[in-house]
Amino acid sequence: MQKKYIIEDDLKYIWRPFTQMKTLENESNKPIVIQKGRGIYLEDIDGNKYIDAVSSWWVNTLGHSNKRLNKAIYKQAKKIEHVIFAGFTHENVVKFSKKLVNMMNNKLTKVFFSDNGSTAVEVALKMAYQYQVLKGRSEKRKFIALKNSYHGDTLGAVSVGGIDMYHKLYKPLLFEIEQALSPYCYRCPMNCNKETCNCECLKSVEDILIKDSVHIAGIIIEPLVQAAGGMIMYPPKYITKLRALCDKYNILLIDDEVAMGFYRTGKLFAYEHACVVPDIVCAAKGITAGYMPLSVTLTTDEIFNAFYDDDLDGYKTFYHGHSYTAYPLALAVAYENLKILEEMNIEEYLKPKIAKFSKELEKFRLHKNVGDIRQTGMICAIELVKDKETKEPFSYEEGIGKKIYLEGLKLGAILRPMWNCIYFITPYIITEKEIEKLTDIAYKALNKVLPEEK
Ligand SMILES: *Cc1c(COP(=O)(O)O)cnc(C)c1O
Numbered sequence: 001m002q003k004k005y006i007i008e009d010d011l012k013y014i015w016r017p018f019t020q021m022k023t024l025e026n027e028s029n030k031p032i033v034i035q036k037g038r039g040i041y042l043e044d045i046d047g048n049k050y051i052d053a054v055s056s057w058w059v060n061t062l063g064h065s066n067k068r069l070n071k072a073i074y075k076q077a078k079k080i081e082h083v084i085f086a087g088f089t090h091e092n093v094v095k096f097s098k099k100l101v102n103m104m105n106n107k108l109t110k111v112f113f114s115d116n117g118s119t120a121v122e123v124a125l126k127m128a129y130q131y132q133v134l135k136g137r138s139e140k141r142k143f144i145a146l147k148n149s150y151h152g153d154t155l156g157a158v159s160v161g162g163i164d165m166y167h168k169l170y171k172p173l174l175f176e177i178e179q180a181l182s183p184y185c186y187r188c189p190m191n192c193n194k195e196t197c198n199c200e201c202l203k204s205v206e207d208i209l210i211k212d213s214v215h216i217a218g219i220i221i222e223p224l225v226q227a228a229g230g231m232i233m234y235p236p237k238y239i240t241k242l243r244a245l246c247d248k249y250n251i252l253l254i255d256d257e258v259a260m261g262f263y264r265t266g267k268l269f270a271y272e273h274a275c276v277v278p279d280i281v282c283a284a285k286g287i288t289a290g291y292m293p294l295s296v297t298l299t300t301d302e303i304f305n306a307f308y309d310d311d312l313d314g315y316k317t318f319y320h321g322h323s324y325t326a327y328p329l330a331l332a333v334a335y336e337n338l339k340i341l342e343e344m345n346i347e348e349y350l351k352p353k354i355a356k357f358s359k360e361l362e363k364f365r366l367h368k369n370v371g372d373i374r375q376t377g378m379i380c381a382i383e384l385v386k387d388k389e390t391k392e393p394f395s396y397e398e399g400i401g402k403k404i405y406l407e408g409l410k411l412g413a414i415l416r417p418m419w420n421c422i423y424f425i426t427p428y429i430i431t432e433k434e435i436e437k438l439t440d441i442a443y444k445a446l447n448k449v450l451p452e453e454k
Contacts, residue, residue: 003045006033028406037064040427040434042414051413051438055425058227058259060290061337063429068340069291069333076332085113085325092331099338100296103268106277108298112318113326117258117284118152120295121220123320124280125156127299128218128252134306134316137214140251144208144219147189148182148229151220151256160220163229178212180204180219182226183234186372186383187391199238202245209249218252218279223270224376227259231381231423233374239274252279252303258295262286262337263346263428265377266354279303289337290427292330346428354378356432357424360439367443369450381423382442384450394420400449407445413438415445422446 007030015021016031023029033045040063041049042056052060062069076092083090097111112127114120125143132140145151145160152158153166159174161167162182167174181189181204190200209216223239226232239255246253255278260270264286271278280303284295309316324330357380364370364382371385384400386392394400401417408415415422422442430438 003033006045007031032409039063039065040430049412050409051426051430051434051441053408053413053424053426053438053442054416055427056290057285058264058425059285059288060427061262061264061286062289062340063427064290066289066340069289069336072332072336073291073329076329080328082324082328086321090326090328090331092328092335093326096331096335096338099335100298103338103342104298107300107302108277108281109301110299110304112297112299112320114295114297114320114322115293115324115327115330116152116295117256117282118154118157119322120258120282120284120297121151121157121160121256122154123297124220124254124256124282125160126320127297127303127318128254128280130318131252131303131306132217139215140217142176142178142212142215143217143254144178144180144205144251146180146182146221146226148184148226148232149220149222150226150228151222152258166228178208178216180208182229182232183238184226184232185234186232186374197235199235199241202238202241205242206245209245209251213249213251216249216251218254219246220254220256222256222258223260224265224273225260225270225379227379228418230383230419230421231374231379233376233379233381236273236275239271240276243274243276243278246279254278254280254282256282258282258284263341263350263377264379264425266347266350267377270376287337288330288334289340291333291337292327293324294327294330294334350378350428352432353428353430353435356435357439360435363439363443364446367446367450368452369446378428379423379425381421382446384420384422384446403449404442404445407448408441411441411444413441413445415442 010031011024034042035045036043040051042052043049101109112123114123143160145162147162149162151160155173158167158170160177181201183201185194192200243253255271257269261283281298288294307316307318354377358375361373361380364373369384370382371388371391372383374381386394404417405415
């Protein structure tokens with residue numbers, strides 16, 4: 001099919017995510033037709049190649065069209081593509097679960113499957129509330145969530161979201177939450193200084209708990225990075241201290257690792273940096289290396305056992321499931337992914353790449369519009385400002401991110417700045433040379449849109 005007709009029919013039949021559809025009338029907003037992917041590159045129908053600097057929405061970890069992962073799906077498809085997960089099981093789901101639990105080697109011993117990040121969060125919220133009910137604390141029906149948080153687009157996940165542009169409109173449909181401050185170090189809500197910070201912003205969590213902990217079931221966080229909120233990064237000690245608060249006030253810590261899980265931060269899960277264990281962990285992106293939709297909600301024996309009973313009237317059963325729960329094709333690739341990561345010795349493998357990104361980010365430091373440079377493992381972000389002194393942001397209407405995106409495309413990289421934030425979330429297999437190339441492209445794109453005065 002010719003490119004012209006593909007785009008024409010795309011616009012005619014398809015309603016795109018996160019998109020004001022009328023903007024597609026503009027030529028520069030027409031979707032790019034991708035026909036293949038190899039490693040870190042995507043190739044469009046005209047043969048242009050782009051570095052996939054956003055890992056196809058933060059999911060791809062081992063590159064596109066990985067031979068072993070392709071084979072795992074193909075092999076599985078010949079055996080069984082899907083089977084109901086009530087009353088039946090299959091080998092890969094068992095092997096995957098056992099391996100994952102062993103890799104964590106802690107109190108998170110039970111794996112509940114669903115098929116995307118939002119549903120992993122829904123599962124976590126329902127599980128946490130029902131656990132409290134089963135423990136005789138049914139008045140604990142509220143959650144704490146953070147400003148600037150993003151946990152997905154289904155209504156439960158939106159209820160705990162904290163980004164006005166995505167979430168505010170739906171407020172009449174949502175359940176009530178308590179919102180605490182965002183640990184936004186560059187724009188610290190407590191006016192603290194990064195060097196002397198002692199996570200003073202956690203006081204906003206404790207204030208809620210002092211007032212109302214009898215009504216709070218749990219708190220949900222994105223560990224170390226509030227990703228969709230603008231790659232806002234905060235130190236591990238925040239999570240360590242938050243764990244202590246959760247214990248003190250008897251609420252659950254729900255850790256949404258959907259974006260950070262599977263080594264994005266350099267460790268299997270981001271909470272490990274804080275040397276604590278959450279009560280519930282959600283994971284999705286990266287779980288199949290970006291190949292198939294799949295997610296897990298992990299929890300402890302303590303929570304699992306509260307549901308475990310002879311009772312059959314439904315009250316102690318966890319009534320949640322999806323048509324594609326534990327989808328065999330996805331589990332085949334997820335299990336192969338775990339094996340590959342283990343063979344790569346992934347934590348060691350990532351260290352020089354993380355260091356290389358750190359070094360290359362320095363070239364942005366002196367640019368007049370670079371306010372902050374942040375990095376957590378394989379996530380890098382550059383926050384742009386109008387004025388370094390005042391940290392005044394560019395307005396949304398100025399469309400700086402969009403302009404940089406378009407320059408990036410011309411130079412061969414898919415950068416997808418959010419608001420005023422250029423970021424890199426690349427496949428792990430990016431080489432040090434390619435890191436140089438990508439950051440050079442980003443720097444050029446930035447300078448094209450916001451030139452330095454001579
Ligand atoms: C992307 C994301 C989600 C939602 O995952 P989907 O698979 O897009 O539904 C939830 N939480 C976080 C932290 C995410 O980044």
